[in-house]
Amino acid sequence: MRRTDRLATYSYLFPGLFFMGIFTFIPVFMSAYLSLFKWNVNNPEPNFTWFSNYIEVFKAPLFWLVLRNNLIYAFTTIPISMSLALFLAILINQKMGSIRSFYRASLFYPTMIPMVAAAMLWVWIFNPGLGIFNYYLGFLGFPRLEWLYDMRYALIAIIIMSIWKNFGYYMLIFLAGLQGIPNHYYEAAAIEGATGWKQFRYITFPMLAPATLFVFVVAIISSFQVFDQVFVMTQGGPGDRTNVLVFYIYQHAFRFWDLGMGSTLTTLFILGLLIAIWLVFRVIGRRVYYEV
């Protein structure tokens, strides 16, 4: 390659790298650096204290509650919305007329709504006295619950609304994956006498592996990003039972103005996220069959 060409190549790369550097990579190192300082209302000037912030984080019982809440959120929303999405994608992929686009739109539209608006809507639905949730659950024999005002049920309410909001997108990804499976695989299987569950187990499921991996990674990232609905619906309450990682960081940074602590939590958050994704690729990624 000629010199001018080489120069051109790097200059095309520059704008993207520039913004990425300033707003993604430098911040990662900046929070790692700031995490070593006490920097809050009592210490208006940053004060280097090695790893004392980390020790403080791990000693705080609230941190472990927040982590627990977030893990509960992840371990419920991810499997439920993924299996719901896969099941509905398989149903929608069956032969049917134009009603398919009606089903598809009704299941997918929550993705288009801002999370804040969706949260507002569900606050109204979960309203203990006037909300339709209690009213219709009553028919199924459930007692009236206080939902967002009850320490035991607030997180469950947020989980329910989040599944409603997110599963439609996952369903579309699965649907795209299903449409990519050549029909003759099923025809061949039918000739061999494989039907129903066997076709799913030996054709559909393995062929969907790339889509599943994608959905899984997206679901992990988004389940640790959860913030908007908590901010609108509960502000982390009651009794911090819906406080999650990003909200906890937000509280430290912008409510208590404890920037050192905020940076420490941010650093732990990034580390956790990257490790989780690395694990997924290590454990599952290598079993995925890609058709190139």
Add this chain to the structure above:
Amino acid sequence: MKFSRKSRDRLGLHLILGLVSLVTVAPYFWILSTSLKYRTEVFTQIPKWIPWPINIQNYLEVFQMAPFHLYLINTIIVVAGILAIQLVTITLAAYVFGRRNFWGREFFFFLFLIQMMIPIHATFLPNFLTLKRFDLLNTRIAMMLPFFASGYGTFLLRQAFRQIPRALEDAAVIDGCGGLRFLWHVLVPLAKPTLIAFSIISIVSHWNDYLWPLIVTDTPEVRTLTIGLGMFVQQESGADWTLLMAATAFVTAPMLIFFLVFQKKFVESFMLSGMKG
């Protein structure tokens, strides 16, 4: 009456899909219904799904109470600004990653992939400090800056560029149409479906952004719809559900109308978003 196995399966299929659709659509219908009711109509023991008499006064009142038209304009500016710059940065980067060999390609591409995994939720505190230092807080540009580069968009587009045959480029170069001209006249038109898909996803996700605009704005002049709604909720403190639902319906409407009109394009775009991953 006896059903054949096939028609019984079909009945079950539509029964399940119909029921799930009903459950997912009902909440939105409930916003609309509440937003069109008179205040007293909300307090019925049995949910009233059809608002009658219809009251559109709520929407007018919402507009008098908060500058939602301003929020709408701000949102459009922010979303369009983000998209415009993103299209430039991702097209250039995807071009060199997809079509050129150079020292450090693997490494730089790895950086772009990592960026996909680090959302703004993981960097909002240092980014806030950066913008504060440059005195950019409470501006529209502050809401856009962190999103100008998109590892995800670059990745999608690179896949599309790579599928375009090498022979085409050789022919173009011989005709004197190399470099940026080849990118603009050949690659970009051929990758149009991917560009449209990325644009739709970018518009939807930034239209719905909340955390970042919440942190960097503090006056109504620059606020977006989502922040405006959040503020309206606090100002109203949950007292008047007809007004709250009117505001919520207004905030959700533009994207939903857009979606219903261009449903096919939207669905294709979001489907594409996963296939290339």
